[in-house]
Amino acid sequence: VIDINKVDMLQMTPSRMQLLLTGSSSLSCLKGLRTVMIGGEAVPESLVSELRKHTEAEIYNMYGPTETTVWSSVSLLDVKRPIDIGSAIANTRIYILDAHGRLKPVGVHGELCISGDGVARGYLGRRELTEQKFLADPFFEGDRMYRTGDLAKYLPDGRLQCLGRIDQQVKIRGYRIEPEEIEKHLKACAGVTECVVIAKCHEAGDKYLAAYYSAPEEASLAVLRESLSAKLPDYMVPEMFVYMESLPLTPNGKIDRGALPEPGYVRPKLSSSYKEADTEAQSIIAQIWQRVLNRDLVGVEDNFFELGGNSLLIVRMHWELEKRYPGLVSVADIFAYPTVSKLAGIIENRDVFKIKDLKIDRLQMPEDFFACAGGYNDGTVIRTVLGCDLYRRLKSMAYRLGRKEEDILISALIYMLSEVSGVQKLPVHISGKDREIRAESFNLEEIHDINDLIYRVSMKMESRGIDNVIPIRYLDKIRLDKDKGSVLVLYTYNFQGFQDNALRLYDIIVRAEEAEGDINFIFEYDGSKISKEKMEELIFYYMDIIEVISAVDG
Template identity: 50%
Template structure:
């Protein structure tokens, strides 16, 4: 059960009545109480209504991190409209596409954001937050209903064009308020708005704070990117609820472990956005044993979060990405070919049904029909095909296995890169790891592992570590050590920014050919492998060789050396 007739801004207004004088939002040395935030949002809402904004009308918001950004989103909701967040740092082409595709006729911005986007192609009505009519501060009459749009968030699409996911008030309300809530959020909590408001994790952060009477600390962009500054902010603001992508948290945790004291007030850390390596939480767990570590899986199309798992000693030791069980109002299915239910332990596509499902994709009925399909187990209902791989564990929890489109074929074998990553992370010295499939000049696929380590680890040691657990075709041809993994603006690993490996690392000491026969063989190897240098002790497969290249190699040796190898 949940308040089915409530709207996001209606719940906020109810909280304003309870705690009007409490601090609602903080940015640097600026702050607003609940009453002040409500009044400023109301001023904007009345202005927007005067310009024709109402239910099902889309309003773009272009704002840097600030108090005005929060005012802007609440003001649009109070006007009855739905907001489309746009980051001023986005490329001009993406900003233009979002404005064009969303069909927004209004743009809420401020002078600072406008200066950063001087060539903004927008012919509609511009409304400047903070410059609204001051005398109208009362709550506007509610016009939006729970089933109407609250926001549209654009995410990357496989076609190369972003797609706008349409979320209703009811989608959000049932996530934060139901009679089986696993969290005990309250007015004493201090939250960080760490993520970009273009990433739906921010929806959880913003409304989790403001609809429960907590304080929301808007994290400056440079602070969010700097673990040292972020640790300082957590201490100064006495933050109690912290939401992080795993990649961002690993760097934050490492910096916090350098502090001698244990003065953080964080009572709950909530992970989401990408696969978690539980073993990386060990040091935090030891320093802050009373902090609840919660792993949540979610996607924009199912309204932020889908599952919940509180991590204990068993989960941290296991090293698997245990994402737990579906949240109230949602159901999960693991399906194989032909939409057949998969048994426990067998991987399949994770599909989600229930009241968190988005309405669909804005102006994209074909993609909506492809991803939001009829639920074969519940007539008349829909389910969302996530494109993620998972499997049921014997205890009824789910294990996340990665993206289906991260499956690759190497030497004819289908491989889950996430499995290799998990094995690398089981090494005591490896802190972070990502495995990609790349193609060489001949178009042949090979595996490349990128890792961040606490100490120098020899490549042969890593190969030996993996060889004890994985077949040879799953051993990466390349190992690239990085000081840190590149992150996107949403705090996820930016796979496109990972460097192309310059040379395979075999771990063997180079020894040049010493005989005419060795010289001939080395030249053939270099040609077949596309390698600049091959030593007489190098391993063919460690240099990126595979079964197809091996056939080519044998053919060349037979022809050029006039021998007959099988």
């Protein structure tokens, strides 16, 4: 969507941005962004560092609660300084106050309070809470001030640094959560004698809730979830539950949060007992679940949601599965088959690619395209570059048509091969960002003009199916006799995934790789079969066609 619509300004919460960075097959779409706005939750340094690897856009940290009309301060993040929340926007004042409502000096932390035109009148139907949080501005008569509950301080240069909360409130996926409320309902569950709920972080950086509890015996995870789900919204039900015979205490008798174990190291009491993987698919899926769910041990009958899975983790897990089993599993499948064994069964049933049934069409070429017999079977490489000016024209055309640059490059290749071979129905293998090769066929007799060809290429590339897909892992198993009068062509775009011996199967491999402001082309071909002079002519012709197509106006 970002690519096709040429989006140049993007706003997301940190958790959504983390999902984009870890769950997308390609992040080249971020290169065109000029402005990225992140807000709604605390922004981790690791997220900003990872984002900067994929875009040169200006990154803004947007701070502000809903009670002050969403944004109250903005900071343009700078790699040379720690993350901060900047300074107040227009018609807004931000104070750092002590418990008595007095201003704190620069560098000393206190409660962050907001005054100005954006402050709401209060909470509908909640008079007591309104009186507690919305006060008269002590410094501007007639104005209202909102107490955020955030702990912050002013830096010497006038920017603000947020230091957390003055209470236990946490914010996860944009939702404000009071752990004490969850603890109250958890203590009401049968057998629970003591508990504490805290926010933890996955390795990817996104936050989740972990509940630690003590009881005479470990409770069923399904029972705990069901009990809390009946009283709390889904986002307040902890992702992890950890049973302990007793919770660790500090010398003064309070729960020692720092001494609590990491949730992943303790296997909870599930509705199913632990069972090891029996098949390759089960083993692969269990390993993926362990990484995504931060669990040390996952059995094949374990339920994804019972282990703490949620909608964000499903997307991340689906991306991991897609890398291993492209096109075989949908997000809906994970909801429908939430155990390792069931999901593995679906994958094994759908992974029906049979080498013996594989039919690969080849492209017949003129006799003079081929080299004289007796050459040594050695791959030959020719490199060329699509320069900055031509690349800009190509991007402009893609933008005008609402297509991708690779759609135009593939179309130019198909047209060129048709002109050189004199064949109208062309087989071409295409590998994009997924670990798969798609065996496509294009009939130019049905094409009206170049724009129509680009459109049809785009539609084929966006379609998802398994009938014409060759998983990368099967390439080494394919055995084909190379016909002397025909070629098998593979086109790749920004792809680094297949074996180095691909020329054993393909006669011509066209690699297109985006660089800084241009595209590098690497043409590999079987030098024992194809004439070097004819290959050079083919490459020059291909580049000429790209230039002509990119110059077409409408």
